[in-house]
Amino acid sequence: MPVSETAPPRPAIFALFGPTGVGKTRVAVALARLLRERGENPVAVSADALQVYAGLETLTGVASAEERAALEHRLLSFVPIDATFSAGEYAVLAHAEIDALLAAGRRPIVVGGTGLYLRAALADLDLRPAPAAGARERWTAELDREGAPALHRLLAERAPWAAEGIDPTNGRRIVRALELHDADELEQPEGPSQLWSEELRHPTLLAGVTMERERLYERIDARVEAIVAAGAGEEVRAAHAAGASETARKALGFEDLLTGDVETMKRRTRNYARRQLAWMRKLAGVTVIDVTDRRPGDVAGEILDSAGR
RNA sequence: GGGGGACUGGUGUAUCGGUAACACGGUGGUCUCCAAAACCGCAACGCCAGGUUCGAUUCCUGGGUCCCCCG
Numbered sequence: 001m002p003v004s005e006t007a008p009p010r011p012a013i014f015a016l017f018g019p020t021g022v023g024k025t026r027v028a029v030a031l032a033r034l035l036r037e038r039g040e041n042p043v044a045v046s047a048d049a050l051q052v053y054a055g056l057e058t059l060t061g062v063a064s065a066e067e068r069a070a071l072e073h074r075l076l077s078f079v080p081i082d083a084t085f086s087a088g089e090y091a092v093l094a095h096a097e098i099d100a101l102l103a104a105g106r107r108p109i110v111v112g113g114t115g116l117y118l119r120a121a122l123a124d125l126d127l128r129p130a131p132a133a134g135a136r137e138r139w140t141a142e143l144d145r146e147g148a149p150a151l152h153r154l155l156a157e158r159a160p161w162a163a164e165g166i167d168p169t170n171g172r173r174i175v176r177a178l179e180l181h182d183a184d185e186l187e188q189p190e191g192p193s194q195l196w197s198e199e200l201r202h203p204t205l206l207a208g209v210t211m212e213r214e215r216l217y218e219r220i221d222a223r224v225e226a227i228v229a230a231g232a233g234e235e236v237r238a239a240h241a242a243g244a245s246e247t248a249r250k251a252l253g254f255e256d257l258l259t260g261d262v263e264t265m266k267r268r269t270r271n272y273a274r275r276q277l278a279w280m281r282k283l284a285g286v287t288v289i290d291v292t293d294r295r296p297g298d299v300a301g302e303i304l305d306s307a308g309r
Numbered sequence: 310g311g312g313g314g315a316c317u318g319g320u321g322u323a324u325c326g327g328u329a330a331c332a333c334g335g336u337g338g339u340c341u342c343c344a345a346a347a348c349c350g351c352a353a354c355g356c357c358a359g360g361u362u363c364g365a366u367u368c369c370u371g372g373g374u375c376c377c378c379c380g
Contacts, residue, residue: 024357029338047361049343049346050345060345084343085342085343086344087341087344091342103320115340115344115346116340116341116342116344117344119341119344120365123373128341128342132334148348149336165340166348167347167349170339170347170349171347172343172346172347173340173347174343175343192310193341195341196340246343247343247344250345251345267334269345272332272345278337279340281340282340
């Protein structure tokens with residue numbers, strides 16, 4: 001069948017997004033199998049803010065050894081536990097991986113649940129520079145001292161347009177804006193947000209994997225139990241002892257497992273899944289696939305179909 | 310069998326004779342390098358029946374349920 005003029009371009013890369021616990025990895029592995037049957041050579045590129053850490057593999061539920069044997073994964077457990085990490089650093093690495101794979105004639109499958117990281121991998125985000133040395137600490141201390149509303153007023157004096165877009169209670173974003181303003185890097189973005197546009201670096205088939213809420217929550221609870229049973233508690237204590245960085249400690253369950261509070265870890269993981277689903281609803285150009293009661297191979301087939309195989 | 314106490318959103322609590330609050334949970338949203346973060350919004354409550362009162366979730370009586378003590 002000839003390709004019609006209105007048909008979307010054949011995607012160069014595949015991307016899988018979805019909440020924790022839906023089974024993204026299994027779908028990716030199944031997709032890789034189908035692609036190989038077509039003579040392709042796929043590689044997964046992880047888009048996950050915490051699976052980048054070496055030493056948190058159990059807690060963050062990275063793909064198992066078998067899964068990695070079935071599909072090579074990049075950008076997994078390569079950051080030392082005591083190092084901080086960020087979306088900016090990730091973007092550079094992800095672009096390099098993806099471009100190198102394409103150049104080598106391989107097929108990148110970007111898989112991940114961190115919305116911002118997925119965007120950073122697929123699009124050219126105009127990410128502002130990292131804070132100058134000490135700037136973050138200074139403003140964070142100021143935040144503790146003065147409170148968010150006071151800093152928000154300060155920001156409103158210096159950059160009214162920036163203050164307008166930030167809640168007066170959102171200390172985190174206020175600090176970020178003030179850092180950038182100090183470095184003379186705070187720029188008013190023009191044009192539509194790169195975060196939600198369909199403009200990507202490469203033609204991409206973006207699949208959003210979702211599941212009936214109740215079933216998803218059941219799976220998350222079970223998954224947390226399994227992670228704990230697999231020794232996440234010890235892993236976290238070891239990471240803690242090894243001086244885990246501030247960003248590494250953001251992993252869901254890190255602090256909870258230090259105190260043995262598994263129920264809180266479950267709850268927070270469910271809350272996180274909810275935010276991921278909200279992000280997915282807003283994503284542009286996403287093909288949503290409900291995988292409730294479906295087999296990974298089945299789902300992978302549907303993804304391939306919507307790519308116009 | 311007798312005595313005492315409690316009863317307020319899903320849960321735990323607060324308040325008040327005059328349009329019921331807070332926390333957690335639930336849920337929708339925001340998002341341009343801490344994003345598994347941070348932040349914002351929404352829904353949802355007076356055990357039942359009488360009485361007193363202009364007005365009762367609040368006071369009184371009875372019933373119900375639960376808890377404690379005595380036997």
